[in-house]
Amino acid sequence: MPRIVDHGQRRGEIAEALWRIAAREGLETVSLSRVAQEAGVSKGRVQHYFASREELLGFTATLLQQRVDARVRAQLARVTSDEPLDVVRALLAGILPLDDESRTDALVGSAFFVRAVADPQLCETYRAGNRLMRDVLTEKLAHARDVGRIAADVDPAHESTVLFALAGGLGESILVGDHTAGSALSVVDRQLARLST
Amino acid sequence: MPRIVDHGQRRGEIAEALWRIAAREGLETVSLSRVAQEAGVSKGRVQHYFASREELLGFTATLLQQRVDARVRAQLARVTSDEPLDVVRALLAGILPLDDESRTDALVGSAFFVRAVADPQLCETYRAGNRLMRDVLTEKLAHARDVGRIAADVDPAHESTVLFALAGGLGESILVGDHTAGSALSVVDRQLARLST
Numbered sequence: 001m002p003r004i005v006d007h008g009q010r011r012g013e014i015a016e017a018l019w020r021i022a023a024r025e026g027l028e029t030v031s032l033s034r035v036a037q038e039a040g041v042s043k044g045r046v047q048h049y050f051a052s053r054e055e056l057l058g059f060t061a062t063l064l065q066q067r068v069d070a071r072v073r074a075q076l077a078r079v080t081s082d083e084p085l086d087v088v089r090a091l092l093a094g095i096l097p098l099d100d101e102s103r104t105d106a107l108v109g110s111a112f113f114v115r116a117v118a119d120p121q122l123c124e125t126y127r128a129g130n131r132l133m134r135d136v137l138t139e140k141l142a143h144a145r146d147v148g149r150i151a152a153d154v155d156p157a158h159e160s161t162v163l164f165a166l167a168g169g170l171g172e173s174i175l176v177g178d179h180t181a182g183s184a185l186s187v188v189d190r191q192l193a194r195l196s197t
Numbered sequence: 198m199p200r201i202v203d204h205g206q207r208r209g210e211i212a213e214a215l216w217r218i219a220a221r222e223g224l225e226t227v228s229l230s231r232v233a234q235e236a237g238v239s240k241g242r243v244q245h246y247f248a249s250r251e252e253l254l255g256f257t258a259t260l261l262q263q264r265v266d267a268r269v270r271a272q273l274a275r276v277t278s279d280e281p282l283d284v285v286r287a288l289l290a291g292i293l294p295l296d297d298e299s300r301t302d303a304l305v306g307s308a309f310f311v312r313a314v315a316d317p318q319l320c321e322t323y324r325a326g327n328r329l330m331r332d333v334l335t336e337k338l339a340h341a342r343d344v345g346r347i348a349a350d351v352d353p354a355h356e357s358t359v360l361f362a363l364a365g366g367l368g369e370s371i372l373v374g375d376h377t378a379g380s381a382l383s384v385v386d387r388q389l390a391r392l393s394t
Contacts, residue, residue, distance in 0.1 A: 026311040028225040111311045114223040114304055117372050126373050161384055168369055169362025175314050176323050187358055 011049045014039050015060050022060070023107040027115065032056065061112055061122055065129055067105050068095065072133075084144035085192050091137055092167045092188050097174050098181040106171055134160050150195040159195060166191065208246045211236050212260050215253060220304040224312065229253065258309055258319055262326055264302050265292065269330075281341035282389050288334055289364045289385050294371050295378040303368055331357050347392040356392060363388065
C-alpha cells in the first residue's frame with residue numbers, strides 16, 4: 001500500500017525552504033532547483049507541487065498572509081481582560097517581528113514588497129490585509145472612546161492610521177537592530193498611554 | 198584628442214539604469230548585461246566601471262544614501278520661517294516618497310532592505326542614516342520645546358522615534374497606494390499639531 005502523502009503539508013514544507021532562502025537573501029536567488037536543494041528533495045519533487053517559480057512565489061505570498069493572520073489571532077487569544085486598549089496592543093504586537101518566527105516572516109514580507117508594488121493582484125492582497133487591520137484598530141479605538149478609556153476628542157480613524165504606520169516603521173527598525181522587541185513595544189505602550197484617560 | 202569622459206557621471210548613468218530595473222522588479226533581475234541593455238551600452242562598457250554585480254550594487258547603495266540626503270537638504274532649504282516644527286515637517290517630508298523621483302528611490306531602498314539586514318556593512322549604513330535623522334529630529338523637537346512651541350512634557354527622543362517610524366510606515370502606504378502624498382503629509386501635520394502648544 002503506497003504511503004499517503006499530505007499534499008498540502010508537502011507543499012508547505014517546500015514553501016518553508018523557500019522561506020528560509022527569501023529571509024536570508026531576498027527573492028533574487030529563489031529558483032526551483034535552489035529550493036529543492038534547501039528542502040533536501042529533488043527538483044522533480046518540487047515541480048510535482050509547483051509548476052513554475054511564479055506559482056511557488058504566489059503560494060508563498062498566500063502563506064505569508066495566513067501566518068500573519070494566525071499570529072494576530074494568537075496575540076488576541078492571549079488578551080484576558082475586557083480592556084479595549086489591551087486588544088489594540090495585541091493587534092499591534094501581532095504585526096511586529098517580536099520573535100524569530102515573526103522576524104523571518106517580516107523579512108519574507110519585505111522581500112515581496114517591491115514585487116507587490118509592481119503586481120496589481122499581489123498589491124491588492126497587501127492592501128486588503130492592511131485595510132482589515134486598520135479597520136479593526138479603528139473599531140477597537142472607537143469602542144475604547146465610547147467606554148471612556150481614551151479621550152473623547154481622539155479620532156479613532158486617524159489614530160488607527162498612526163498606530164498602524166508606527167508599527168510598520170518600528171518593525172523595520174527591529175529588523176535592522178535599531179530596536180529590540182522590548183523597546184519597540186514600549187514605544188507602542190507610550191503611544192497608547194498618551195491616548196488613555 | 199580623445200573625448201574626456203567624466204568617470205563619475207558615466208558610473209552614475211549606469212547606476213541610473215540599475216535604478217530603473219530595481220524600482221520595477223527588485224534586485225532579482227539585476228545583472229551586468231541587463232543593466233548594460235537598459236543603459237543602452239555594451240556589457241564591456243559596464244564592466245569598465247564596475248568589475249562585478251556586487252560592486253554595482255554597493256555603489257548603488259551609496260548613491261541611494263546621497264539622494265535621500267540631498268532630498269532632505271532640499272526640503273530644509275525650502276523652510277523660510279524660524280518655526281522649529283516647520284523644520285521637523287521638512288525633515289519628515291524629505292524621507293517620504295512624495296513624487297516620482299523619491300518614489301523610485303524608496304522602491305530601490307525597499308529592494309535593498311533584505312540585503313541590508315543580512316549584510317553587516319550595508320546594515321550599518323542604514324542604521325547610521327536612521328540615527329542621524331532621529332538625532333536631528335530630537336534636536337529640533339528639543340528646540341521647539343525650549344522655545345515653548347510644543348508642550349513641556351513632550352519627550353523629544355520618544356517623539357523623534359515615533360515620527361521617524363510613522364514616516365517609515367506612511368512611506369510604505371504611499372508606495373502600495375493606501376495613501377497619497379497629500380494624505381500622508383496630513384497625517385504628519387496632525388501629529389505635529391497635537392504636539393503644538
